[in-house]
Amino acid sequence: MAAAYQQAGLETLTEPTDVWEIIETIGKGTFGKVYKVSNKLDGSQAAVKILDTVSVVDEEIEAEYSILQSLTSHPNVVKFYGMFYKTDLKTGGYLWLVLELCNGGSVTELVTELLKHDQCMDEALISYILYGALLGLQHLHNNRIIHRDVKGNNILxxxxxxxxxxxxxxxxxxxNARLRRNTSVGTPFWMAPEVIACEQQFDYSYDTRCDIWSLGITAIELGDGEPPLSDLHPVKALFKIPSVQFKTFIFKKEQKEQDQ
Structure with a gap:
């Protein structure tokens, strides 16, 4: 994998500690820890994903780097400040992905904290969050990008x-040659039926509308504190979501809330 990164030219990236200084740890992601950093030149702050050794970095990091690099700035999409490479003689080096600092945490953390105090998220706040997320998705979709993992933890x-x-x-x-996708990816409880179907039937495909389904499930998550079927094992949920029973469950839930 390190060879793949060398072929991509990432070994020529700037040394991060020339510009960024680590202040504190603020989280842990799939591939490494997340830190708050300060810019040595102007004092501005950012978040950095310091990815585990290059040898374990896979195509997901390449995909994120490519998409962030290609996107123009938008107020509802995290800003990208660049990729850096920290040389380490023992490990071979680390990649630093520097992003906008979102000090407020995820909306999942917010609703979870409210529920701990026997409170529900106000509908006006849910609406505000969904509106911002929709604007961000509109920007992605206008640039022909499907997010494919919309959920509360990915809205900061x-x-x-x-x-x-x-x-x-x-x-x-x-x-232009490929306006639809046929790869089943995402987090099970938030996945659209057409995305799940690609796992069993290779002739199925989907487009940007799958993100709207996931945002709808996120709306339920913000209202209830968790997505539908969260009491099930994720694999069982994948079988339930495309079913008529699941769609009926969602419809009845909406009708009940409207009647109250």
Missing amino acids: LTIEGGIKLVDFGVSAKLT
Whole structure:
């Protein structure tokens, strides 16, 4: 894998510690820890994913780097400040993915904290979050990018109240020759039926509309604290979601809420 990165030219990336100084650890991601960093030149702050040794970095990191690099700035998509390479003689080196700092955490963390105090998220706040996420998705879709993992944990808040879409590791770029996808990826409880169907039937495909389904499930997550079927094993949920029974369950839930 290191050879693959050398072929891509990433070994020529700038040394990160020339510009960025680590302040504190703020989380742990799939491929490594996340830190708050400060820019030595202007004092601005950012978040950095310091990825585990290059030898274990896979195609998801390449996909995220490619998509973030190609996107123009948008207020509802996390800003990308660049990829850096930290040389280490023992491990072979680390990749630093520097992104906008979202101090408010994820909206999943917010609703979970509210539930701990026997409170539900206000509908006006849910609407505000979904509106920001929709604007971010519109920007992605206008650039022919499917996020493919929309959920509360991938919608972050800034201390100023900004709504930011993050985590493009499983996102896909559409082209003129390929306006639909047929790879089943995402987080089970939030996956659209047409995405799940691609796992069993290779002639199935989907487009950007699958993100809208996932955002709808996120709306339920914000209202209830968890997505539908979360009491099931993820594999069992994958079989339930495309069923008529699941769609009936969602419809009845909406009708009940409207009647109250």
